[in-house]
Amino acid sequence: MKQLVxxxxxxxxxxxxxxxxxxxxxxxxxxxxxxEKEFLRHLCGSGGGEMGLESFDASDVPDADMALSLGGDxxxxxxxxxxxxxxMPILGINLGHLGYLTAGRLDEGMSIIDEVMAGKYRxxxxxxxxxxxxxxxxxxxxxxxxVAILRHDTSSMLDMQTSLRGSELTTYRGDxxxxxxxxxxxxxxxxxxxxxxxxxTACLVLAPISPHSLTMRPLVVRDDSLITVRTHSxxxxxxxxxxxxxxxxxxxSVLTIARAPYCARVVQLQxxxxxxxxxxxxxxxxxxxx
Numbered sequence: 001m002k003q004l005v006x007x008x009x010x011x012x013x014x015x016x017x018x019x020x021x022x023x024x025x026x027x028x029x030x031x032x033x034x035x036e037k038e039f040l041r042h043l044c045g046s047g048g049g050e051m052g053l054e055s056f057d058a059s060d061v062p063d064a065d066m067a068l069s070l071g072g073d074x075x076x077x078x079x080x081x082x083x084x085x086x087x088m089p090i091l092g093i094n095l096g097h098l099g100y101l102t103a104g105r106l107d108e109g110m111s112i113i114d115e116v117m118a119g120k121y122r123x124x125x126x127x128x129x130x131x132x133x134x135x136x137x138x139x140x141x142x143x144x145x146x147v148a149i150l151r152h153d154t155s156s157m158l159d160m161q162t163s164l165r166g167s168e169l170t171t172y173r174g175d176x177x178x179x180x181x182x183x184x185x186x187x188x189x190x191x192x193x194x195x196x197x198x199x200x201t202a203c204l205v206l207a208p209i210s211p212h213s214l215t216m217r218p219l220v221v222r223d224d225s226l227i228t229v230r231t232h233s234x235x236x237x238x239x240x241x242x243x244x245x246x247x248x249x250x251x252x253s254v255l256t257i258a259r260a261p262y263c264a265r266v267v268q269l270q271x272x273x274x275x276x277x278x279x280x281x282x283x284x285x286x287x288x289x290x
Contacts, residue, residue: 001117003032003064005056005088007079008039008095009071015095016043018106019070022093023053025110029117034062039070058082065089066116066267070106072096073187077243080128080144084264089123091116091267100186100281103269112269120270124200126183127223128260131242135253143243144264145184147257150176150209152248154235157212161230164221172216176209179227179257183264186282194218198274199266204259227257 004026008019020043026033035043037055056062061083069079069092076092083090092102093109104112115121129143151158160172180189182197185205190196194207195218204225207218221227230252231238237248240255249255278284 001031001065003034003062004066004068005061005064005083006033006035006039006068006070007058007075007082008036008042008069009075010038010042012071012095015070015106018109019043019095022070022106022109022113026113034064061086061088066091068093068113069102070095072099073101074244076101077144080264081140081142081243084128084142084144085262087262087265089265089267098281100277101183101266103267103272115269116267121267122270124266124268125263126199126266127181127202127204128262128264129179129181129204129242130258130260131240132256133240133247133249133253134256135250136247138240138242138247140242140245142260143184144181145187145243146178146180146189146241147255148176148178148188148209148239148241149229149231149255150239150241151233152235152237152239154233156234158238159232161232162206163228165225170216172208173212174208174210174216177229178205178207178209180205180207181223183266189218192218195220196278223259225258229255229257231255 034054034056036058040055067079067083067088067090069076079090094102094105129147131141131147157173160177162169178189182199182201185197189205189207192207192209194205202223203220204223208216233251240247240249
């Protein structure tokens with residue numbers, strides 16, 4: 001591994017000193033480090049102006065052996081958006097709170113990178129979603145976590161006429177609908193009562209948000225399923241949230257949601273697995289009694 005592209009959280013003041021120390025340590029290991037320009041500007045304001053680092057624009061990511069995401073899950077999702085089409089592996093170092101998608105904390109950063117440089121890692125291929133609207137262009141139509149259909153500035157319910165692989169499924173009535181990948185099953189999907197899925201399973205979840213009918217429950221389907229949703233509301237528009245990036249779509253328009261033609265390639269250290277993550281991040285098996 002010779003070249004790394006670096007993405008980071010420009011809104012997080014804490015950890016800048018540790019990030020700069022990590023970048024210097026990488027250069028001492030003869031790594032070619034190229035930093036996304038907005039993140040580099042942030043680091044320069046935090047005392048990194050004399051490092052002489054190269055930069056790049058996020059819309060034109062240079063070829064590299066791996067992308068390094070320095071931040072929390074939001075930063076990781078942004079990194080996925082910019083590099084996954086290139087098939088570039090992504091290693092996450094957590095500067096935030098939960099950091100569910102990351103490999104470890106900033107204070108472990110160099111030991112993690114040394115393990116990666118020694119080849120002590122694997123790459124998990126994670127299903128991504130692609131969404132299209134028949135009425136408007138969606139700027140960033142790819143999601144690692146979920147596509148969520150949501151109300152916009154109104155208390156009125158949404159009516160979401162949903163088809164699965166060309167056959168009518170149902171009309172969901174309620175506050176919205178989440179179509180989640182296995183990776184996203186521990187995000188918005190879990191908060192509305194959806195199941196937790198192992199990240200590499202070949203399936204998707206349809207999870208209604210506050211459904212009007214109590215018989216509407218989360219549904220697990222194959223990940224090669226084509227899902228179409230026509231949404232009606234008393235409002236003129238509804239929201240489509242794609243990993244937190246929101247687009248307004250006109251009422252009556254149709255969304256088509258399918259598996260993306262490429263995967264997110266997530267770097268995992270040897271010895272780390274799904275069971276470890278559940279115990280460490282979601283505190284499974286932890287005695288939380290006072």
